[in-house]
Amino acid sequence: MTMRPLDCEQCGQRVLIEKFSAAHTSVQWTGEAGRCPVIAAQGRGVGHQERGCDVLRRRIDRAVREHALPESRIQLPTGDDIPRLH
DSSP states (O other): OOOEEEEOTTTOOEEEEEEEETTEEEEEESSOGGGSHHHHHHTOOTTOTTOOOHHHHHHHHHHHHTTSSOBOOOOOOOGGGSOOOO
């Protein structure tokens, strides 16, 4: 699966999303995240663990519920199938 574009309903910022599971979402901003008014108001620097946009998070969750954004459900290798570095 590849990342899919999704626009924030509040500020219109476009991000690329890949949803791997209910707990794992990959988000790539196509522009400066600081232009999001929710993120800008937080005053947290890039990489801060609690930096994010609840509006966008709800938009992603709704897109998954409505099947507009599928979860890829990656099957990770287990046991002897796990690649080893020797």
